[in-house]
Amino acid sequence: MAPRCVPQCSKFKWRDLVxxxxxxxxxxxxxxxxxxxxxxxxxxxxxxxLGLSKEDPLVCVQWSSIIAVSYSARKYGINRMDTLxxxxxxxxxxxxxxxxxxxxxxxxxxxxDYLPSPKDHKVSLDPYRRESRKIMRIFKLRCSKVxxxxxxxSFLDLGNVVFQKLLELFPVLKNSxxxxxxxxxxxxxxxxxxxxxxxxxxxxxxxxxxxxxxxLQDWDDIVMLLASMEAHDIRxxxxxxxxxxxxxxxxxxxxxxxxxxxxxxxxxxxxxxxxAIDNFLNTHFKFTDFWGIGPKTSGIIKQRLLVPExxxxxxxxxxxxxxxxxxxxxxPQLATRLYQLVRGLYQEAINTRIDxxxxxxxxxxxxxxxxxxxxxxxxxPVFVGDLIQRLTELDEEQPNCIRxxxxxxxxxxxxxxxxxxxxxxxxxMDLFKLKEVxxxxxxxxxxxxxxxxxxxxxxLFPLRSFSLNLTSFEVISSKESIDKFVSSSKRNxxxxxxxxxxxxxxxxxxxxxxxxxxxKNGNITTFxxxxxxxxxxxxxxxxxxxxxxxxxxSHIPEEEMVTHKDWHYAMELQKQLExxxxxxxxxxxxxxxxxxxxxxxxxxxxxxxxxxxx
DNA sequence: TACTCACAG
DNA sequence: GGCTGTGAGTA
Numbered sequence: 001m002a003p004r005c006v007p008q009c010s011k012f013k014w015r016d017l018v019x020x021x022x023x024x025x026x027x028x029x030x031x032x033x034x035x036x037x038x039x040x041x042x043x044x045x046x047x048x049x050l051g052l053s054k055e056d057p058l059v060c061v062q063w064s065s066i067i068a069v070s071y072s073a074r075k076y077g078i079n080r081m082d083t084l085x086x087x088x089x090x091x092x093x094x095x096x097x098x099x100x101x102x103x104x105x106x107x108x109x110x111x112x113d114y115l116p117s118p119k120d121h122k123v124s125l126d127p128y129r130r131e132s133r134k135i136m137r138i139f140k141l142r143c144s145k146v147x148x149x150x151x152x153x154s155f156l157d158l159g160n161v162v163f164q165k166l167l168e169l170f171p172v173l174k175n176s177x178x179x180x181x182x183x184x185x186x187x188x189x190x191x192x193x194x195x196x197x198x199x200x201x202x203x204x205x206x207x208x209x210x211x212x213x214x215x216l217q218d219w220d221d222i223v224m225l226l227a228s229m230e231a232h233d234i235r236x237x238x239x240x241x242x243x244x245x246x247x248x249x250x251x252x253x254x255x256x257x258x259x260x261x262x263x264x265x266x267x268x269x270x271x272x273x274x275x276a277i278d279n280f281l282n283t284h285f286k287f288t289d290f291w292g293i294g295p296k297t298s299g300i301i302k303q304r305l306l307v308p309e310x311x312x313x314x315x316x317x318x319x320x321x322x323x324x325x326x327x328x329x330x331x332p333q334l335a336t337r338l339y340q341l342v343r344g345l346y347q348e349a350i351n352t353r354i355d356x357x358x359x360x361x362x363x364x365x366x367x368x369x370x371x372x373x374x375x376x377x378x379x380x381p382v383f384v385g386d387l388i389q390r391l392t393e394l395d396e397e398q399p400n401c402i403r404x405x406x407x408x409x410x411x412x413x414x415x416x417x418x419x420x421x422x423x424x425x426x427x428x429m430d431l432f433k434l435k436e437v438x439x440x441x442x443x444x445x446x447x448x449x450x451x452x453x454x455x456x457x458x459x460l461f462p463l464r465s466f467s468l469n470l471t472s473f474e475v476i477s478s479k480e481s482i483d484k485f486v487s488s489s490k491r492n493x494x495x496x497x498x499x500x501x502x503x504x505x506x507x508x509x510x511x512x513x514x515x516x517x518x519x520k521n522g523n524i525t526t527f528x529x530x531x532x533x534x535x536x537x538x539x540x541x542x543x544x545x546x547x548x549x550x551x552x553x554s555h556i557p558e559e560e561m562v563t564h565k566d567w568h569y570a571m572e573l574q575k576q577l578e579x580x581x582x583x584x585x586x587x588x589x590x591x592x593x594x595x596x597x598x599x600x601x602x603x604x605x606x607x608x609x610x611x612x613x614x
Numbered sequence: 615t616a617c618t619c620a621c622a623g
Numbered sequence: 624g625g626c627t628g629t630g631a632g633t634a
Contacts, residue, residue, distance in 0.1 A: 419616090
């Protein structure tokens with residue numbers, strides 16, 4: 001049943017609404033963030049690769065341990081703790097997909113049709129990263145700001161797109177004249193426009209909702225409603241284009257959205273209105289569930305605050321002021337964070353471009369499989385190949401911002417201790433050259449290590465673990481146009497806010513201080529604005545116009561050309577995605593897969609298990 | 615630069 | 624629970 005509106009004086013000001021349209025919308029009082037995670041991601045990837053259906057119970061394995069369990073396999077009581085053997089005993093028809101692997105001595109990974117052994121193989125997570133990037137492309141098409149939290153999770157800032165919808169759907173917002181930033185917003189209307197309703201599961205608010213259903217009181221509730229519709233639509237697009245199901249949480253801040261996304265799995269979403277935050281946190285979670293509060297930190301908190309097992313969030317909220325938390329925890333940063341976390345008020349930035357800081361390739365060795373320098377050197381192509389491959393994909397993803405590592409480090413773990421050594425390398429643009437250098441330096445570092453053990457009573461071998469790391473990434477080339485974009489974009493956004501307010505009939509005297517952070521390259525900051533220009537200005541463009549877009553002919557202000565071209569790029573990508581997608585449930589044919597691996601990846605679709613389990 | 619720690623999935 | 628990955632702190 002559709003929610004009812006019970007209007008009351010709004011708590012929110014025009015400032016809050018306008019901030020929702022800016023590039024720091026996650027800090028607005030009306031902010032809304034979605035957390036989307038792909039259900040049993042590795043299992044879904046393997047299911048598609050093997051041409052199986054969602055109903056086929058499947059596990060993704062690495063050696064003989066299970067790293068992901070499809071939802072249909074969970075029905076048999078299989079979980080990640082099971083060994084492959086016990087999983088197979090629980091489910092007769094269980095399908096098994098092993099991760100792709102590197103073979104010792106080779107620099108590219110592939111899917112193989114036998115059970116690989118850790119003795120001469122290393123796991124490759126590359127296929128999952130590739131699928132992850134496809135999903136990210138869609139997210140980036142649909143909202144102005146996306147933060148990739150991990151290979152299968154992202155945060156989406158839905159503020160901008162909800163702002164747009166608010167203006168479209170509620171004339172009372174669009175037609176208000178002579179408002180200043182400090183005026184309160186009007187009450188919400190008594191009736192919602194036709195067709196508006198929450199999508200997904202809405203957590204109840206005991207104080208305001210009643211037996212007849214959900215009650216909307218203020219604009220933040222409507223923001224959540226619109227966000228739920230938008231998030232649902234984005235998730236359906238992912239499913240249509242790529243065939244992945246997802247779970248999603250929608251809330252005021254990242255931590256709330258993150259907790260919410262886990263509540264209704266798989267393939268559903270959960271909405272936390274601000275009025276429901278307390279009920280949501282208290283009935284479902286302990287303070288240890290917050291992202292970033294690990295075993296160590298929670299141990300300290302428990303000890304210093306004497307937190308009881310039950311109702312730990314309520315306990316912290318009700319018994320300590322922020323000052324008391326600082327006093328007890330002796331860690332002002334943690335105190336502030338905890339104070340805000342338990343109230344659902346911990347507003348964190350959504351980082352769109354997470355600049356890569358390091359990149360590593362590791363492997364643990366078993367027994368005496370690496371018992372000499374030669375054994376280790378034989379493995380080197382795998383580590384180097386892994387890293388170079390990932391650098392290649394990084395370049396492809398951001399062709400106008402090429403990054404290279406300054407240092408190469410090797411880490412070795414023997415049974416006697418851990419050792420590491422690093423050296424600087426030239427920042428070659430050419431990855432073939434860089435590959436040579438990294439191989440050479442890594443080999444040199446390993447040999448240096450080995451020689452220091454020559455006359456030592458302890459031995460480096462058999463080696464327990466090895467890792468090759470690239471660190472201190474620096475930008476070595478960024479296109480001139482991007483630089484221009486960066487320098488002009490701050491002004492752009494100020495103008496953006498100005499023009500918004502003109503459309504709102506703003507009196508510019510009380511213009512708010514909208515903090516403007518330094519921009520991210522290539523990001524579609526003014527996406528919506530640009531889009532509406534494309535739609536309305538197309539015909540006015542002349543072929544003589546030096547500021548005409550070469551692709552659509554629209555007249556585009558010089559400083560917006562980059563953004564505008566990004567938009568074209570995004571649309572092209574979308575087209576590409578749509579044509580790449582098969583209408584039936586066939587596995588995706590990934591044009592990016594190395595030809596060798598692709599051939600091997602094609603397994604018989606009628607096969608119920610990989611051959612080695614027959 | 616070398617090493618350790620914390621956290622996450 | 625083993626494995627893989629990332630970032631921060633410290634001397």
